[in-house]
Amino acid sequence: MGLRYGTGGEVLRDLEFRLGAGAFYFLTGPSGAGKTSLLKLLYLAQRPTRGRISLFGEELTDAPRDVLPPFRRRIGVVFQDFRLVRHLSAFDNVALPLRIAGHGEAEVEGPVREMLAWVGLADRASARPPTLSGGEQQRVAIARAVIARPELLVADEPTGNVDAAMAQRILHLLTALNRLGTTVVVATHDLGLIAATPGSQLIRLENGNLIDPTGALKHPPVQSGTTYQPRAG
């Protein structure tokens, strides 16, 4: 598949790969290689301009937009710029996916408090994003992405604004989620993070092209469950 914005050149070219269900991927590449564009395709914020995408076993390339929300609820996203709702408290931001999915307040309170405690923000639950530091905002964004136990977690530089200790903690959270069956894709420049995650796989992009010399990304080991399959059309 390929992706271009407007009349510009293709930012992603001839990408063909499958994500194994329950696998852990790091997406790397130099700045401008197309990592964020690829993540947008993964969390259904963008359609490819050519080729096909299937997600969770469903062909979604040309799916009507009203079909997409249920799929989006199965995906957690950590944006590079956090995208927290500025006028909502940290608690409300983290609770948003559960409320949108239709959970009542009784089902929201406990898990959200627990998640905020886990990311070290129990005492900042009522704080709004503008009063939080960059690192705190990032932790709220991560908590929001994982609160609904997504089947696919997509994170764009999730440790970019936190100290080494918190980065390790976040990595542990992501690997714990992965162990529970969530497929994780993390875009990062942090080689230490990759090294600290044994068993993870690498997706490397350069100038919009996928570097896959062994073909392992095209044909990953067969696993049951969720699969994500962007492939050439």
Added chain:
Amino acid sequence: MFDWLFPSPPDRRLLPGGKYSGPTPWLIAIMMFVMMIVAAAGLALAGGARLVREGVEHRYSIQIADGRAQEARAVAAARTAPGVTSATPVPEAELRDTLKQWLGPVAAGESADLPLPSLIEVELAPAADPKAVATAVRRAVPSARFVADQAQLSPMLGTLTSLTIIAAVLVALIAFATAAAVVLATRSALDTHRATIEVMHGIGATDVQVTRLFQRKIAIDALIGGVGGGLLAALILLLVASGGIGALGDWTNGSLLGLGDVAVLASLPLFAAILATLVARATVLRALRAQL
């Protein structure tokens, strides 16, 4: 069906801003004020025309151009015609008094060199046949003219009808302008909350979930503005009807708006709120469809 009007506190927090913030309630209040005044004027004109039409519906006049000599024969013929409830000659003095208003003293004296026609006022029963009465009168007095009062008032009634239609068109235009204002206000609100909408969509919110937030806000703004503008207009109309505004009160005599008219006017704020809600909903849905 109306659960979107009563969202949970967390849903309410998604779109910040007080109920009275922004120009929308004020704009709708002004529109509603003008709409109610124009609608009341239109209904009063229609009511006035109806009253005049009903008042003269069965009234006719016999006019005899060549004097009073034949008046008695015409009256007798009219009174014996079927369906005539009364036939009364207008006294010459009364005619001269009427003419005096336009012609001055020259019309006042009987010696004045001003020939006057004979005028007989005739009232028919609702089921009477005016043509049969006219034939009977002309048979007795061939030079007599049998004229329906409604025909004489038709220019005025036509004017009243035209003014009523103009008022209705103005109400429709104001409603259109209100809808356009709501579209602009909704688009502005969408721009203001674009980041929130993108986050909600990214997390899996449906268009309906996003739309409900906006349509509730616009519905509340429209209801507040509509009721406010409507109450002010009602106050003005009450003053007019009670004679509190000088000549206007004398003219309308407080009787031109019936209960049905008042009900129509009272329903306008609700109509504005429903219109604004539907327009806001359509605007939001259309804007969201432009996104993925």
